[in-house]
Amino acid sequence: QSALTQPASVSGSPGQSITISCTGTSSDVGGYNYVSWYQQHPGKAPKLMIFDVSKRPSGVSDRFSGSKSGNTASLTFSGLQAEDEADYYCSSFTTSNTWVFGGGTRLTVL
Amino acid sequence: DVQLVESGGGLVKPGGSLRLSCAASGFTFSSYTMIWVRQAPGKGLEWVSSVSSYSTSKYYADSVKGRFTISRDDATNSLYLQMNSLRAEDTAVYFCARGPNGSGSHAYYWGQGTLVTVSS
Numbered sequence: 519q520s521a522l523t524q525p526a527s528v529s530g531s532p533g534q535s536i537t538i539s540c541t542g543t544s545s546d547v548g549g550y551n552y553v554s555w556y557q558q559h560p561g562k563a564p565k566l567m568i569f570d571v572s573k574r575p576s577g578v579s580d581r582f583s584g585s586k587s588g589n590t591a592s593l594t595f596s597g598l599q600a601e602d603e604a605d606y607y608c609s610s611f612t613t614s615n616t617w618v619f620g621g622g623t624r625l626t627v628l
Numbered sequence: 629d630v631q632l633v634e635s636g637g638g639l640v641k642p643g644g645s646l647r648l649s650c651a652a653s654g655f656t657f658s659s660y661t662m663i664w665v666r667q668a669p670g671k672g673l674e675w676v677s678s679v680s681s682y683s684t685s686k687y688y689a690d691s692v693k694g695r696f697t698i699s700r701d702d703a704t705n706s707l708y709l710q711m712n713s714l715r716a717e718d719t720a721v722y723f724c725a726r727g728p729n730g731s732g733s734h735a736y737y738w739g740q741g742t743l744v745t746v747s748s
Contacts, residue, residue, distance in 0.1 A: 519690050521672070554734035556673070563723060563741060564665075564673065569734035607673050611733035616687050617663065622672035 522547065522608055522620035529626040530598045538623045540591040540608030546618055548589035552611035555584060555593045558622075559604045567606075568593060595625075603627045630654035630737045632724050637742030644714050644746070650707040650724030650739055658682060658702035661727030663735060664709050666720035666744075674720075677709065678727060692718075714746045 523541040530536040540547065540555075547553055553571045556564035566575050568584035571591065583594045591608055608620040636648040648664070664676040677688045677698040686698050697710040707724050721743050725735035 550733075552731075552733045556735075558673075563738035564725075564735075565738075566734055566736045569736075570732060575736055605672075609673075609675070609733065614687070615685070616689065617675040617678065617733045619665075619673045619675055 519612070519614070519616060519618055522610060522618055524606075524608060524620040524623045526621070527624045527626065529628055530595075531628045532598055532600060534598045535594065535596045536598060536625075537595075538593045538606055538608075538625070540593070540610075540620050542589050542591075542610055542618070544589060545614075546610040546612040547586065547591050549613060550611045551586070553584065553586055553591040554609045555582075555591075556607045556609065557602075557604045558607065564607065598627055600627050630726065632726065632737055632739035634722065634724050634739040634742040637722065637744045639745045639747065640714055641748050642715060642746055645710070645712045646714065646744060648709040648711065648722055648724075648742060648744070652705045652707065652724075652726070655726070655737075657700075657705040660729050662698075662700060662707045663725050663727050664698060664707075665723045665725060665735070665738075666718075667723070667741075668717070668720040671720075676722070679707070681729070711744070714744075716746050718744060719746045720744060 555568040558564045572584040663678040695713045721741040726737040
């Protein structure tokens with residue numbers, strides 16, 4: 519049950535587009551279309567932003583999009599905004615019927 | 629409105645036990661997978677355990693297998709996590725969350741979390 523690999527930090531300017539990657543294996547990310555992404559502000563509970571690789575829950579801005587290629591999933595922000603500054607975590611279902619999270623990525627809006 | 633409210637956290641000595649509860653409301657509890665996720669101070673999210681609808685299946689992270697037990701009471705819309713043989717590394721905020729109704733592995737609704745501190 520090794521954690522998925524995410525960059526520790528990314529940054530961008532308002533209006534910029536950026537992507538956060540999430541790399542796993544064929545036993546998790548690559549084996550299922552069950553990748554999800556969460557946003558977490560300090561001291562708060564996580565918020566679901568993307569599920570099933572690319573689906574957005576109602577109420578989540580269409581500036582957020584998800585994709586997957588092989589064992590790597592990605593979360594893309596188009597038009598970065600100040601309120602996007604937060605920690606982001608990817609998660610996947612695994613062949614062991616367990617869930618696994620990534621180590622998290624801190625997004626800084628410059 | 630969907631609500632998840634955790635309780636039962638606190639300070640416990642290494643080797644001790646604690647039982648966390650999660651009271652759910654606003655949805656058909658029995659139809660959903662329920663999960664526990666924890667977050668150690670300053671660290672990332674870690675999936676701990678999940679129980680499928682109607683308690684058909686239960687799964688655990690290797691780090692807690694054999695020490696923690698997940699259960700649910702569909703009659704009272706409650707989720708539990710019995711934690712035994714607690715270690716310092718179990719110190720974390722524990723969140724309960726609602727998983728999918730059916731296949732998948734996403735959690736749309738989360739509780740506010742309850743802090744468990746394991747220290748002598």
